[in-house]
Amino acid sequence: MIVTKILIIVNVDIVKLGVILMNLNFSNEDLKFKEEVRNFINENLNPSTKKKIEIGHHINKDEMFEWQTKLYKKGWMAPSWPQEYGGTGWSVTQRYIFDEECGAASAPTVLPFGVTMVAPVIIKYGTEEQKNYYLPKILSTEHWWCQGYSEPGSGSDLASLSTKAEKVEGGYKINGTKTWTTMAHYADMMFVLVRTNSDCKPQEGISFMLLDMKSSGVSVKPIITLDGGHEVNMVYLEDVFVPEENLIYEENKGWTVAKYLLGHERTSIAAVSRSKKSLAKVREIAKSQKNGDKTLDKDQRFMDKVTKCDIRLQALEYAELKAISNDAKGIPPGAEASMLKIRGSEIQQEITELVLEASGYYAYPYQPNAMDTGSNQPVIGPDWSTASAPKYFNTRKTTIYGGSNEIQKNILAKMVLEL
Amino acid sequence: MDLSFNQDQELINNSVEKFIAESYDSETRRKIVNSKNGYSEDIWKQFAELGWLALPFKEEDGGFGGDLIDLMIIMKAFGKGLVVEPYISSVVLSGGLLSLCPNSDLRSNLIKEIIEGQSLISFAFSEPNSRFNFFDVSTTAEFKKDKWLINGHKSVVFGVGQANYVIVSARTSGDRMHNEGISLFCIKSDVNGLNIQDYQTVDGFRAGEVILNNVEVPKENLISVENNANQIISEAIYKTLVATNAEASGIMQKMYEMTLEYIKTRKQFGVHIGRFQVIQHRTVEMLILSDEMDSLSNMSALKGYKTINGKKAIISGKINIGLGGRKLGQEAVQLHGGMGVTDEMEIGQYFKRLTMLDTFLGNSDFYLNEFSQLGE
Structure with missing residues (x-):
């Protein structure tokens, strides 16, 4: 199929008099860089981790840590950061190439909570002390981060959050419950939104703080998702002390910080290079699946669905490039980030539907052990099909998390349509 | 034309719904699912006593001679209750095959054992x-x-x-x-x-x-x-698809009801989320999807599998599990938000079964092809 092979390499850096000059080719330096990235991944990515990601199985903390440490040692942990804090100083094209190669090689996704979520916040709003203390620990993965936003009563209506921070000597005492906290069971630190004022508009009484997960009064309870997996948790905060110096920006200005962060999250949430790899895998699977005296890749009905998904993914790829390009020029992600989130999440779901369909009856066996690290149990059916149904079930979350797609549409209606 | 249930059908409907309401709550079901055999022998015995295992078999085989409407009634209720006992695989599909086989001692004995709840096939x-x-x-x-x-x-x-x-x-x-x-x-x-x-x-x-x-x-x-088994395999499959359509219809109705309940109780922005027009429209769409599945299920039970027209009706229902059913399932989860993807909430259990019913006995793409090949 030609569509997957089209390279949309855009150098959108040059904007003159409103005319966007686009360069659809890689320069020689870019090609050299691509080679370098590819070699680095080949030499450093653990083959068993690669295999697991390719077929949708879970990787554990050690496997994530191993990869992040290798990126760190190479200096490639945080391509989106300014160079002075440990960013790579890459051009937009280089960042694109890096993402593309990592996706294509099924390298682990760097956990976003540190590098792409809290770090930009610390860089923009943090004090020198906060920057000096936290940023190096994020780069080296010494700190694992999680996000304390949602609460049982505050999902889409995030501003209604009720976790309370009470001023005490030297800091705050925090009480409340956070939910859907991804990786809280691994995390050392949580960035958390808390209410510091209740006598004002909800948005104006929120503060953004950094909370040590080892503090007394923090307890983490797993939430099992419908695929049987454990990624998310409830986090109970009972009289947890957070020192003053862990407040980011100003008291009651947490909503401004949160909005800044969400813009960044939405850009990275599009998962374009991952989806490209997954869709390529669907085509590969279709070639291997017997369907009568042919294979599934000769089934026009099925392949049309693959192509339709591919078309949307191409459009998303261009839109993401535009966003990265703007970001590199210092133009913050605006409401268009919501479009990336909406389409990106839908495409991820569509791909899991295609894998589920391709699996046929072998989507049925429930094999949670086969999906976990270190299991030597022989699998039933092709290895990629063991995760097909669980992945489909689990990926329903993408249109719900990170601000549900309904909320994204509200944002677009308000900010872009000005309704 | 009268599309309401007759007295006998009412009776079956009431007894299955009563059983689900009284003896098959979600906790019971979860225990059964995680038990060694994955079904409850006790409950299977009750099915036998209630006559449901005999229902689809002909009277001359010791059954109650129930028709496809009766089967549909049972399966729709099983869908609503998410019953995991092997009724479809053992009674409807395997039992259906046996009843289409030529007479033999083995055949008679096996049907008798199915009816009495002594054998699973x-x-x-x-x-x-x-x-x-x-x-x-x-x-x-x-x-x-x-x-x-x-x-x-x-x-x-x-x-x-x-x-x-x-x-x-x-x-x-x-x-x-x-x-x-x-x-x-x-x-x-x-x-x-x-x-x-x-x-x-x-x-x-x-x-x-x-x-x-x-x-x-x-x-x-x-x-x-x-x-020469292809004819009877085909016939037994069609009969089973009627049951599958009914199960999907029951699941979809239940998912619609659970979602409606949820949007009336879940509060965000100071109001029940059901107050938002976008949520209202999407829940109405679920109602329509559920109703469509029910219509297709009824139609397939009424028309039967003896004519091309009937076969098309049955296949239509099956295809719709992968179209309308998938859509409804996804919407139900989405409207439940994060809760919809937890193992704890019942909606997810229904979502999983409905999803897999598309694959069961062939998915919607497969039956789109079958439909075109049936001709006029």
């Missing part, structure tokens, strides 16, 4: 390379020294780990893809050479891989006409 048709084609059969049966010798691999065989008998489709002549040349053998599940690997399915049922390695089968256990 599983139909092993799919193979690793057959995808959804029932007549793509590589498993072979050779007649040698007064016995059949069977070899092959049957994959994802529903209810096989709990069954005392397995009905195996095997090739007795012809090439792999030929409709003709397939025969049915009824094999005791504990015979030498028959290896069953039982597992839970992602929707809380049971299935297994069946490896047949030189399994010796007495000649009286060939239960179909030799080389």
Whole structure:
């Protein structure tokens, strides 16, 4: 199929008099860089981790840590950061190439909570002390981060959050419950939104703080998702002390910080290079699946669905490039980030539907052990099909998390349509 | 034309709904799903006592001679209750096949045992390379020294780990893809050479891989006409699809109701989320999707599988599980938000079953092709 092979390499850096000059080719330096990235991944990515990601199985903390440490040692942990804090100083094209190669090689996704979520916040709003203390620990993965936003009563209506921070000597005492906290069971630190004022508009009484997960009064309870997996948790905060110096920006200005962060999250949430790899895998699977005296890749009905998904993914790829390009020029992600989130999440779901369909009856066996690290149990059916149904079930979350797609549409209606 | 239930149908409907309400809550179901056998022998006994195991069989076979409407009523209620007992695999599909087989002692005994709740029977048709084609059969049966010798691999065989008998489709002549040349053998599940690997399915049922390695089968256990099982397989499948459509319809109705309940209680932005127009419209769409599935299910039970028109109605319902059913399932989860993707909330359990019913006996793409091939 030609569509997957089209390279949309855009150098959108040059904007003159409103005319966007686009360069659809890689320069020689870019090609050299691509080679370098590819070699680095080949030499450093653990083959068993690669295999697991390719077929949708879970990787554990050690496997994530191993990869992040290798990126760190190479200096490639945080391509989106300014160079002075440990960013790579890459051009937009280089960042694109890096993402593309990592996706294509099924390298682990760097956990976003540190590098792409809290770090930009610390860089923009943090004090020198906060920057000096936290940023190096994020780069080296010494700190694992999680996000304390949602609460049982505050999902889409995030501003209604009720976790309370009470001023005490030297800091705050925090009480409340956070939910859907991804990786809280691994995390050392949580960035958390808390209410510091209740006598004002909800948005104006929120503060953004950094909370040590080892503090007394923090307890983490797993939430099992419908695929049987454990990624998310409830986090109970009972009289947890957070020192003053862990407040980011100003008291009651947490909503401004949160909005800044969400813009960044939405850009990275599009998962374009991952989806490209997954869709390529669907085509590969279709070639291997017997369907009568042919294979599934000769089934026009099925392949049309693959192509339709591919078309949307191409459009998303261009839109993401535009966003990265703007970001590199210092133009913050605006409401268009919501479009990336909406389409990106839908495409991820569509791909899991295609894998589920391709699996046929072998989507049925429930094999949670086969999906976990270190299991030597022989699998039933092709290895990629063991995760097909669980992945489909689990990926329903993408249109719900990170601000549900309904909320994204509200944002677009308000900010872009000005309704 | 009167499309309401008659008195007998009302009676069946009330008794199944009553049973679900009183004896099959979600906690009971979860315990059953995680139990060793994946179904409850107690509950199966009650099914026998209530006559539901006898219902689809003809009176001359000791059954109650129920029709497709009766079957639909039971299955719709089972859908609402998300019943995991092997009713479809053992009674409807395998029982359906047996009742279409020529008379024999084995056939009569097995039907009697199904009706009395003493035997579970599983139909092993799919193979690793057959995808959804029932007549793509590589498993072979050779007649040698007064016995059949069977070899092959049957994959994802529903209810096989709990069954005392397995009905195996095997090739007795012809090439792999030929409709003709397939025969049915009824094999005791504990015979030498028959290896069953039982597992839970992602929707809380049971299935297994069946490896047949030189399994010796007495000649009286060939239960179909030799080389000529395709017609009865096809008929039994159609009958089972009526049941599947009904189950999906029950699940969809229940998911719609649960979602409606949720949007009336979940508060965000100071109001129930059901106050938002976008949520209202989407829930109304779920109502329509649920109603459409119910109509297609009713239509397939009314028309039956004897005519092309009837077959098309049945296939239409099955296709819709993968279209309207998938849409409704996804919307139900989405409107439940994060809660919709937790194991704890019931909506997810329904979502999983509804999703897998699309794959069951062939997915919507497969039946779109079948539909076009049926002709006028």
